Amino acid sequence: MELTSALYLIPVNISNAPLRDTLPDGNLDILRQLRHLIVENIRTARRFLKKCDPSFDIGAVTFYELNRHTDLSEVSSYLEPLRRGEAVGVMSEAGCPAVADPGALPVSIAQREGLKVVPLVGPSSILMALMASGFNGQGFSFNGYLPIEAKEREKKLRDLEALSRRCDMTQIFIETPYRNNKMVECLARTLKGDTLLCVACDITDPEHETIVTQPASRWKNTRYNFDKRPAIFLIYASK
């Protein structure tokens, strides 16, 4: 792939799978040519680049850190190379940048200024979970995190279940990994027995990937352990 003056959105692996299994070769062509990279964490970004290609000339790359400690008024300046006709990359810690991570901010600035934005292909746990759930992919919502407080959470779950049934839409959400098991318990207890729940865990991991769809009633009697594993939750209540 040939580099042009654009903001490249560069996906990162989400498991220990060999990179050739989850990232197109073309992404590496782009990475090798980039001299400016917006990343969430410089140390892990360097590690990823070295994993992509041990001979990678990391010294030639300028890194710009974008995470919750970043002064957001600085982010616009990260795009200076782009304004003068160079290319800039955006990477997140895992998966596709600008979906559920801070990378959306430089993208929105680039769009506002009419600068070119080029998304590259890579693993998205949300999308891959949806594919493998067997649920409706013609209509779906990603809702991020649910409320933590028990009553509010149960109400939100019932709302999502009703919405799924009324609008025929798959409802997707995530949880902090150390609370995954509690989430499944709560779902099994709160949802109607015939509402389908899919838990998609360790997506793309060749050894540990688990993507299981069952009615809520069956989850009650299923043994599972999703503790501290990256997971996506999907519910689907058909009419």
Next chain:
Amino acid sequence: MELTSALYLIPVNISNAPLRDTLPDGNLDILRQLRHLIVENIRTARRFLKKCDPSFDIGAVTFYELNRHTDLSEVSSYLEPLRRGEAVGVMSEAGCPAVADPGALPVSIAQREGLKVVPLVGPSSILMALMASGFNGQGFSFNGYLPIEAKEREKKLRDLEALSRRCDMTQIFIETPYRNNKMVECLARTLKGDTLLCVACDITDPEHETIVTQPASRWKNTRYNFDKRPAIFLIYASK
């Protein structure tokens, strides 16, 4: 990637980009070993396989057609090889199978029977459009096609706009490609002036990819031609 007994969900290119730019090499390892493929159209599936690898032994593959002419009661029988411990693949015409295409049916049957489902990485125009829009990726909905009738369509658009503002969610939808220009006109006329509209067209196409975000008011005075080009529409109304 080593083949196991599973239903593999195999993405297909969505543009004329070289395959190495949009599909991981590992997908080809799987494709080469599969002897059973569920596809939307056998002719285009063969063409894709030949493009992946001109030496592909297509004669060794049994194809099962799944499209709107298929008797859906037959689909379960497509999974027979899987039930006896072999692997089966699902491919759609373009993009990721089981998202907005008939592939979801064999996946839901496999899940119901506790058969393993493995999604592979590939281009998804919905997700790539979302990445490049600069819109909120922490909350978003894909709504498929909107109503065709003018009044109903305008009402639906206003509903989605209000929902985007109230719930801080990006609203995504598609249109039959020959009606794309009419859709942009309708959006520019119907949405509030400061609501953002992103049109993402010919995603991954190295020559024609166009992903542009502008306020609805500016789209009114913009020249564009999205006629007969595959496109994704996204709207975002911030509070």
